[in-house]
Amino acid sequence: MALTDADLVARVLLDDDHHAFAELVRNHQSSVRGLLRQLVRADVSLADDLAQETFLRAYKNLRSFRGEARFSTWLYRIAYNCFREEARKRKELVGIDEAQLEAQHDPQTTDPALRQDLAHALQLLPLHERTAVLLCCQNGLSHDEAARVLEIPLGTVKTNVLRGREKLKRTLAAWGPN
Amino acid sequence: MDENLQEDWLDARLRDEAVYVDDGGFTANVVRKLPARRMRHSLRAVILLKRTVVASIIAYLLSGGGWFIAEEVTRFALLPLPVIWLCAAGATVLVMVGGLAAVIFKTGARLR
Numbered sequence: 001m002a003l004t005d006a007d008l009v010a011r012v013l014l015d016d017d018h019h020a021f022a023e024l025v026r027n028h029q030s031s032v033r034g035l036l037r038q039l040v041r042a043d044v045s046l047a048d049d050l051a052q053e054t055f056l057r058a059y060k061n062l063r064s065f066r067g068e069a070r071f072s073t074w075l076y077r078i079a080y081n082c083f084r085e086e087a088r089k090r091k092e093l094v095g096i097d098e099a100q101l102e103a104q105h106d107p108q109t110t111d112p113a114l115r116q117d118l119a120h121a122l123q124l125l126p127l128h129e130r131t132a133v134l135l136c137c138q139n140g141l142s143h144d145e146a147a148r149v150l151e152i153p154l155g156t157v158k159t160n161v162l163r164g165r166e167k168l169k170r171t172l173a174a175w176g177p178n
Numbered sequence: 179m180d181e182n183l184q185e186d187w188l189d190a191r192l193r194d195e196a197v198y199v200d201d202g203g204f205t206a207n208v209v210r211k212l213p214a215r216r217m218r219h220s221l222r223a224v225i226l227l228k229r230t231v232v233a234s235i236i237a238y239l240l241s242g243g244g245w246f247i248a249e250e251v252t253r254f255a256l257l258p259l260p261v262i263w264l265c266a267a268g269a270t271v272l273v274m275v276g277g278l279a280a281v282i283f284k285t286g287a288r289l290r
Contacts, residue, residue, distance in 0.1 A: 022209045029208075030199040037199075048204065055208045118191055137192045169188055 005071035012062055025055050028072055031139055032079050038134050039083050041123055050086055054079040069148060073141060077149045080131070114172075121171040128152075129164035136161050 003011075003023065011020035032054055036047040057078050058065075065074050122130055128150075135146040136157070143161065147154045238244050254262070 016215050018209055018212055018215060021212065022205050025205045025208050026201060029201055029204050031196070033199045033204070034196055051204070052208055052211070056211055059212055114191070115195065118195060122195075133192070137189055138196045165188060168192075172188070172191075 006067060009062060009065060009067075009071065012059070021059055024058075024071070028075055029055075031072060032075055035076065035134060035139060036079055036083060038122065038138075039080075039127075039131060040086070046086070050082045051079065053082050057082070069145065072139075073145045073149060076135065076139070076141070077151075080149055117172060118168075121168050124171065125164050125167055129160045129167070132157050132160035133164035133168065137165070 003020075005024065005027070008020040008024050011017040012024070029051065033048060033051045036050050036054075037044060040047045040050065054075065058075055061078075065071065122133070125133065131150060132146055135141045135149060136143060141149065143154055143157050146161075147157045150157065241247075254265075
């Protein structure tokens with residue numbers, strides 16, 4: 001039987017069980033790395049460095065995880081803070097490594113041209129709208145959870161998601177259902 | 179109706195974009211960078227106890243059966259009563275200060 005996040009966290013806290021923490025990393029690495037890749041708009045290795053920093057911070061501060069929110073929500077919050085710190089350091093993050101991102105995608109799932117247009121449309125959104133759309137529409141967080149991750153009011157999250165979606169719909173109108 | 183269709187379509191496309199990122203050694207890298215494992219409290223206590231017992235046995239053997247202990251106890255018992263009281267009070271203060279320092283150190287470490 002697979003252990004829940006709560007079980008694994010308890011094992012890490014009680015016995016400093018590195019295997020349990022590795023299981024947590026394995027379970028969440030894809031979503032955290034995916035989110036950071038979408039946020040940084042830079043090379044994939046930078047996103048992975050930030051993801052690594054996210055998990056190391058999570059390990060260090062695991063005692064502060066009270067289990068009130070989902071473990072993934074707590075991780076997204078740390079990841080977003082890592083991203084903000086990096087962005088502040090760099091001021092401006094440049095150019096997405098399209099070739100590397102392309103290699104991560106399964107060419108069978110979506111039309112490559114549509115995928116490219118969607119990725120481009122997402123990159124055109126202002127950071128606050130892009131982050132809100134990615135968290136809520138792509139990673140399945142509720143508005144309330146996204147508000148906790150981004151540390152902004154619930155109403156602001158709803159507005160950002162709504163505006164972001166409107167812009168995406170306009171940009172991708174040609175691809176939409178007839 | 180069209181509006182709803184458009185919303186569903188957009189959500190589906192966004193979810194499609196969230197493809198699985200292959201681990202590719204990422205987890206192993208993170209685990210490698212974790213700090214060394216903390217020793218369990220129970221294990222630490224057993225190790226300390228074992229060391230104390232071994233050190234006591236070595237000291238007993240090296241001191242010729244511990245004859246000096248009996249000699250010192252006798253000498254101590256012959257001291258004037260106020261000196262014995264003073265020694266007892268001094269030992270008590272020493273233990274209290276040690277305990278207090280340990281508590282302050284532990285609390286400070288937890289707050290950090």
